[in-house]
Every structure is written in C-alpha cells, then in structure tokens.
Amino acid sequence: MHPEWLDVPCAPLDETAEGAARKRQSQLTKPPGSLGQLESIAIELARLQGSPRPGAEKVHIAVFAGDHGVAAEGISLFPQSVTAAMVRNFAAGGTAISVLARELKASLEIINLGTVDDPGSAPGVLDLQLAAGTANFTEEPAMTREQLFRAMNAGRHSAERAHLEKTQLFIGGEMGIGNTTSAAAIAAALLGRSAADLVGPGTGLDPKGVSHKAEVIERAFRLHAPHLKDPLEVLRRLGGFEIAGLAGAFIACAQTGLPVVVDGFIATAAAVTAEQLRPGTVDWLLFSHASAEPGHAAICEALGATPLLDLGMRLGEGSGAAAAVPLIRLACALHNEMATFEEAGLQ
Numbered sequence: 001m002h003p004e005w006l007d008v009p010c011a012p013l014d015e016t017a018e019g020a021a022r023k024r025q026s027q028l029t030k031p032p033g034s035l036g037q038l039e040s041i042a043i044e045l046a047r048l049q050g051s052p053r054p055g056a057e058k059v060h061i062a063v064f065a066g067d068h069g070v071a072a073e074g075i076s077l078f079p080q081s082v083t084a085a086m087v088r089n090f091a092a093g094g095t096a097i098s099v100l101a102r103e104l105k106a107s108l109e110i111i112n113l114g115t116v117d118d119p120g121s122a123p124g125v126l127d128l129q130l131a132a133g134t135a136n137f138t139e140e141p142a143m144t145r146e147q148l149f150r151a152m153n154a155g156r157h158s159a160e161r162a163h164l165e166k167t168q169l170f171i172g173g174e175m176g177i178g179n180t181t182s183a184a185a186i187a188a189a190l191l192g193r194s195a196a197d198l199v200g201p202g203t204g205l206d207p208k209g210v211s212h213k214a215e216v217i218e219r220a221f222r223l224h225a226p227h228l229k230d231p232l233e234v235l236r237r238l239g240g241f242e243i244a245g246l247a248g249a250f251i252a253c254a255q256t257g258l259p260v261v262v263d264g265f266i267a268t269a270a271a272v273t274a275e276q277l278r279p280g281t282v283d284w285l286l287f288s289h290a291s292a293e294p295g296h297a298a299i300c301e302a303l304g305a306t307p308l309l310d311l312g313m314r315l316g317e318g319s320g321a322a323a324a325v326p327l328i329r330l331a332c333a334l335h336n337e338m339a340t341f342e343e344a345g346l347q
C-alpha cells in the first residue's frame with residue numbers, strides 16, 4: 001500500500017524548447033561552448049520550463065523541520081532543542097536561509113513537521129507537529145505509516161502551491177538535529193552501501209564520533225534488515241519527517257513540471273529516495289553544490305548528478321541551493337539577452 005499520487009508520472013521534458021535553446025546558444029556572439037556550464041544550465045532549464053527563454057526570477061524556498069529520536073544515541077554535537085529554536089529563528093528572519101531568501105527576493109515558507117519543543121505557529125511557519133520528533137530508529141521504525149504519508153503530503157502540497165503561483169525554481173531546505181545520521185542511513189540502504197561509506201561529521205563530530213555514528217546506523221540496519229528492499233519502508237523506518245517532506249516535494253515538483261535546485265547532503269538523500277519512489281524525478285533536479293559532508297560525492301555519483309558549485313558548504317537549510325540561484329539567473333540573462341551574430345552584424 002502506498003499513496004496513489006506517487007503513481008502519477010513525471011511531467012514530460014520539452015525537447016523542442018531544448019533544441020531551440022541549444023540553437024540560440026550557437027547563434028550568440030561568443031565562440032560556441034565558451035560559457036561552459038552557463039550554457040548548459042540555460043538549455044536544461046529551457047527543457048524543463050518548456051520555454052526557449054528560461055527564467056529563474058521567481059524562486060520559492062520551503063524549509064522542512066523535524067526532530068530525530070536517534071539523537072538519543074549521541075550522534076550530533078547539538079541537542080534536539082536547537083531544531084525548534086531554529087524554527088523560531090527562521091520565523092524571526094535570523095537564519096542563513098532567511099538572509100539568502102531576502103537577498104534573492106525569494107518566498108520562504110517554514111513547515112514544522114514535528115519537534116521536541118513545539119514552537120507553535122508564527123507568521124511564516126506552518127505548524128503541523130506530527131509528533132515530538134521521530135522515534136529512535138535503532139529501537140523501532142522512525143515513523144508510523146500515517147506520519148510518513150502526512151509528512152510526504154506536506155511536501156507535495158508545498159510544491160503544488162508553488163506551481164500554482166508560477167514559481168520558476170523550487171528549493172527544499174531542512175532543519176533537524178541528527179538528520180545527517182538519518183540521511184546517511186537512508187542513502188546507504190537505498191544505494192546498497194555500508195554506513196561507513198556515507199557518514200561524516202555533520203555539525204562537527206570528531207573521527208571517533210563519526211565511527212560511532214556508523215555503528216549506530218549498522219545497528220539499525222540489523223534491526224530493520226528484512227524491510228529495507230522497499231524505498232517507502234526505508235524512508236519510514238530510517239527517515240525523518242523533514243526528509244519525507246523533501247522527498248514528497250521533489251516528486252510533486254517533477255509531476256507538476258517545476259524544476260528544483262537540490263541543496264546538500266540531506267536534500268540529496270531525499271532526492272535518491274524520491275527517484276526510487278517515482279523514477280524520472282531526477283530529471284527535474286539541478287544540484288547546487290558539493291557538500292563538505294564526505295558521503296555526498298558518492299550519492300551524487302549514484303544519481304549521475306554534477307553539482308554546480310564547490311564552496312566547502314555544510315549547512316543545509318537550502319542555503320547551498322540558494323547560493324546557486326544568482327549563477328542560474330546569470331545563465332538565463334546571458335541566454336535571453338545576448339545578441340546573436342546576425343543581430344550584431346557579425347556574420
């Protein structure tokens with residue numbers, strides 16, 4: 001049994017718009033290929049937006065928050081109470097993603113799916129509080145099926161609202177102390193890797209802390225082993241509410257035809273989940289940056305994803321994806337506004 005909306009196919013890719021954009025790039029007053037990836041970004045967006053003149057002015061950022069019961073295993077440097085405190089900080093406009101959203105003139109929505117302290121609703125915060133965080137997945141499944149479906153639906157609805165508002169790019173961010181452990185566990189289970197391959201310091205664990213994190217995940221794998229063939233069960237047993245929200249949002253973006261810029265380690269783990277639940281989703285995803293979290297490279301490779309930037313970032317919240325938006329906007333401006341050889345009389 002799985003939610004019926006997962007069966008909706010991804011929107012078609014517009015190869016006519018892609019062809020027209022590729023042709024236009026060859027006519028602009030520059031040696032062919034000289035703008036490198038700035039050319040391919042514009043062509044890719046033309047294919048996704050179904051327009052030979054793509055744009056990235058209207059950006060929506062949805063940040064999903066949730067706490068993790070696995071934090072009880074001592075896998076983060078920070079206490080769980082930081083998640084709710086950060087939700088208040090998002091609402092007050094003081095987080096990194098708040099600043100980036102303002103700079104980009106992007107809309108920012110915070111969706112709190114369940115934290116140990118409930119910060120309640122505030123302007124700009126959608127308070128869904130499915131539970132006071134997930135259960136400790138070394139002892140039991142992180143979520144019930146109902147919680148999983150509600151978290152995924154929250155993501156789906158966010159993407160659908162953004163689509164109706166004619167958003168050109170969707171960014172999904174996350175906040176949840178302990179979520180690099182959940183993300184590494186999900187990605188390892190879905191990609192058939194060992195926990196040790198994908199774990200890293202997260203907020204700043206030392207090497208001993210990182211080995212402990214891998215042991216915690218391996219212990220969870222032993223408990224859940226018979227159920228890890230099904231991606232929905234992987235997400236339910238090892239996931240976080242915010243990772244389920246991201247996966248639901250990415251799938252709905254692909255289904256409605258809204259391009260996504262995927263952030264770092266946690267968002268990329270959600271992207272692997274989304275792709276396994278609704279194959280074809282990955283065609284709708286651009287990857288913003290190489291996270292400093294060491295396991296990110298292997299997950300990107302498995303998805304065939306080449307991140308645009310490498311700035312040593314390891315924050316989350318959607319911050320890396322937001323940092324890539326100015327570059328994407330420049331790619332579109334060059335594509336749309338440069339003169340052709342014919343227009344410039346340069347035959």
Ligand SMILES: Cc1cc2ncn([C@H]3O[C@H](COP(=O)(O)O)[C@@H](O)[C@H]3O)c2cc1C
Nearest residue numbers: 076174175176177178179180202203315316
């Ligand atoms: C103040 C603060 C702000 C953050 N914003 C994002 N994260 C990031 O760090 C957390 C994951 O790391 P770990 O698995 O080690 O707990 C997530 O909340 C992620 O979004 C933050 C972490 C902190 C402490």
Ligand SMILES: O=C(O)c1cccnc1
Nearest residue numbers: 264265266291314315316
């Ligand atoms: O790349 C990320 O998304 C990330 C890495 C470490 C901690 N939080 C987020």
